[in-house]
Amino acid sequence: MKIKKDLSLDGYERPKLEVPNKESKLLLHSCCAPCAGEIMEAIASSEIKTTVFFYNPNIHPKEEYEIRKDENKRFCDQLGFEFIDADYDKENWFERIKGLENEPERGARCTKCFDMRFERSALFAHEHDFPTFATTLGISRWKDMKQINDSGHRAASRYQKVNYWDFNWRKQGGSSRMIEISKRENFYQQEYCGCVYSLRDTNKWRMSQNKPRIIRGIKFYN
Numbered sequence: 101m102k103i104k105k106d107l108s109l110d111g112y113e114r115p116k117l118e119v120p121n122k123e124s125k126l127l128l129h130s131c132c133a134p135c136a137g138e139i140m141e142a143i144a145s146s147e148i149k150t151t152v153f154f155y156n157p158n159i160h161p162k163e164e165y166e167i168r169k170d171e172n173k174r175f176c177d178q179l180g181f182e183f184i185d186a187d188y189d190k191e192n193w194f195e196r197i198k199g200l201e202n203e204p205e206r207g208a209r210c211t212k213c214f215d216m217r218f219e220r221s222a223l224f225a226h227e228h229d230f231p232t233f234a235t236t237l238g239i240s241r242w243k244d245m246k247q248i249n250d251s252g253h254r255a256a257s258r259y260q261k262v263n264y265w266d267f268n269w270r271k272q273g274g275s276s277r278m279i280e281i282s283k284r285e286n287f288y289q290q291e292y293c294g295c296v297y298s299l300r301d302t303n304k305w306r307m308s309q310n311k312p313r314i315i316r317g318i319k320f321y322n
């Protein structure tokens with residue numbers, strides 16, 4: 101993989117990042133283009149050799165999964181990042197969160213969901229000699245960063261030579277850059293976290309606010 105040199109794409113300047121232990125290689129679990137955009141630019145500007153790992157069998161339905169994946173792939177191609185398209189093993193996901201269907205967001209179902217995605221990421225890191233993996237999930241203010249980082253460390257602890265990088269991507273302007281880049285790139289703007297239960301609950305909330313139900317696949321940042 102070769103990283104294009106002229107990054108950030110819009111000339112934004114930021115401090116260089118360093119992977120813990122000065123490792124030169126990173127596996128980045130990614131959930132979607134809007135969350136990944138700022139993080140990918142930050143690590144590309146820091147010339148960290150990075151492979152994006154798209155493993156999100158939680159996303160429902162399949163058409164939504166494909167849109168989010170394609171958007172992420174499109175930005176990887178733009179930056180010259182390698183993109184790994186992992187399994188959409190949704191049956192395993194549903195099996196794993198059985199009994200937690202009515203949990204609220206940031207509750208026990210989400211812990212299982214993060215565990216599953218990070219265990220797969222850590223396994224890939226182990227099998228392909230990545231000493232470090234990280235995730236894009238924590239940049240979103242909708243998420244509980246501690247819950248995500250606990251899952252990441254738990255997954256990495258399965259392997260002696262794999263570490264989880266719990267960098268706070270929201271800092272140093274990360275949160276606002278996430279929106280700026282999403283608008284600049286006109287990324288697809290999903291309106292629910294991803295699983296069928298988050299779609300159900302977001303629609304329930306919208307109806308309680310007299311707002312229309314989500315229409316998937318039509319909203320883009322601009």
Ligand code: SF4
Nearest residue numbers: 210213293294295298
């Ligand atoms: S709400 Fe999001 S993080 Fe929680 S289980 Fe659903 S897809 Fe996973």
